[in-house]
Amino acid sequence: MARKAPSKARKSPLPPFLSNPFVLALAAVAAVFALAMGVATLTGGGSGGEAGKPAPVQQAAQQQGGPQAGGQQAVQPPPVPPAKLEPPAATSQPTAQASTEGTGQAAVEKPAQAESRPPATTVAMLPPPAPPAQPPVQAPSGNAALWRKNALPAEVPQGKPIIAIVIDDMGLDRKRSTRMAGLRGPLTLSWLPYARDLQVQARAARANGHELMLHMPMEPSVKADPGPNALLVSLDRGEIVKRARAALDSFDGYVGVNNHMGSRFTADRAALAPVLDELHRRGLLWLDSRTTPNSAGIGLAREMKMPWVGRDIFLDNEETVAAVKAQLAKTEQVAKRQGYAVAIGHPHDATIDALASWLPEVQKRGFVLVPVSAVVRTHHAGG
Ligand SMILES: [Zn+2]
Numbered sequence: 492m493a494r495k496a497p498s499k500a501r502k503s504p505l506p507p508f509l510s511n512p513f514v515l516a517l518a519a520v521a522a523v524f525a526l527a528m529g530v531a532t533l534t535g536g537g538s539g540g541e542a543g544k545p546a547p548v549q550q551a552a553q554q555q556g557g558p559q560a561g562g563q564q565a566v567q568p569p570p571v572p573p574a575k576l577e578p579p580a581a582t583s584q585p586t587a588q589a590s591t592e593g594t595g596q597a598a599v600e601k602p603a604q605a606e607s608r609p610p611a612t613t614v615a616m617l618p619p620p621a622p623p624a625q626p627p628v629q630a631p632s633g634n635a636a637l638w639r640k641n642a643l644p645a646e647v648p649q650g651k652p653i654i655a656i657v658i659d660d661m662g663l664d665r666k667r668s669t670r671m672a673g674l675r676g677p678l679t680l681s682w683l684p685y686a687r688d689l690q691v692q693a694r695a696a697r698a699n700g701h702e703l704m705l706h707m708p709m710e711p712s713v714k715a716d717p718g719p720n721a722l723l724v725s726l727d728r729g730e731i732v733k734r735a736r737a738a739l740d741s742f743d744g745y746v747g748v749n750n751h752m753g754s755r756f757t758a759d760r761a762a763l764a765p766v767l768d769e770l771h772r773r774g775l776l777w778l779d780s781r782t783t784p785n786s787a788g789i790g791l792a793r794e795m796k797m798p799w800v801g802r803d804i805f806l807d808n809e810e811t812v813a814a815v816k817a818q819l820a821k822t823e824q825v826a827k828r829q830g831y832a833v834a835i836g837h838p839h840d841a842t843i844d845a846l847a848s849w850l851p852e853v854q855k856r857g858f859v860l861v862p863v864s865a866v867v868r869t870h871h872a873g874g
Pocket residue numbers: 659660706750751752
């Protein structure tokens with residue numbers, strides 16, 4: 492480009508040189524001018540369209556996108572954004588992801604915009620990550636009562652103690668999970684996110700009159716395997732949130748989350764906080780399994796003013812029908828004392844058998860069997 496300007500400068504002196512001879516040369520001069528004009532038009536038009544303008548464009552590109560990518564690299568971003576745009580929109584993921592990915596995409600697309608001579612780039616610019624990323628952030632807050640929406644309808648008569656029986660670890664042992672879901676509830680069944688055919692199993696259980704929860708695997712303080720993609724205190728915050736979201740997206744129709752194991756993880760306030768934050772944003776309730784007395788779960792839930800409840804009784808630490816029945820009796824005592832009780836059991840034969848005989852009788856003794864959401868609704872709906 493630099494050459495073209497000088498070349499133009501040379502041509503303007505030409506006419507004077509030719510006009511030296513005589514006035515007769517007027518015609519010739521006119522002709523020369525015409526020629527000069529023609530040449531100027533040719534060179535100017537040709538270079539201006541293709542070579543002349545790119546210069547300013549590239550300067551702009553260097554000013555805006557220079558620090559991030561060279562001219563050639565920036566050509567590639569356009570295809571990337573459209574692909575990236577889908578996840579936030581489709582998964583409707585909240586803030587953290589939005590902000591992280593949003594800035595990342597914005598950075599990528601700016602250079603593309605600066606260089607974007609081709610119209611295609613302009614198209615890529617239209618859906619910048621920021622706008623699509625924003626709505627998902629607000630969607631959950633507008634959807635704050637997801638736990639109410641997914642709750643099993645339940646009447647809670649005044650003055651009667653209510654009991655919620657939560658069975659977690661659901662979904663892995665298909666045979667016993669099916670047996671448990673076959674009981675006449677309402678029970679609250681909490682499913683491991685890595686169970687096979689999870690959505691199918693959960694829907695069948697819901698159709699049989701049980702409420703659904705997600706049983707989130709978290710790191711124990713003892714040597715035990717919480718399963719794949721468990722939340723560990725050694726993970727950074729981003730990975731914790733990512734794993735939590737993956738688990739939350741494993742099926743739908745549930746009212747909230749309780750922890751699978753997690754005696755180490757739930758005691759780590761900083762690790763647990765972003766998980767509860769995610770639940771809160773999705774409008775889900777938190778049931779603290781209380782696998783450790785040091786769990787930060789309930790304190791955090793209160794501070795965040797999100798719906799929560801804590802486990803009162805474990806039914807089957809000892810897997811005999813007699814032991815489970817004794818724990819069910821304790822559950823009734825707790826319910827009498829505080830107006831409600833939440834007991835957690837597992838799909839074990841002893842638990843299934845004990846519940847099979849207890850469930851039809853408990854209401855006759857003046858207790859009301861409810862899904863866990865009814866306990867939350869009547870006691871801790873707002874933190
Ligand atoms: Zn568990």
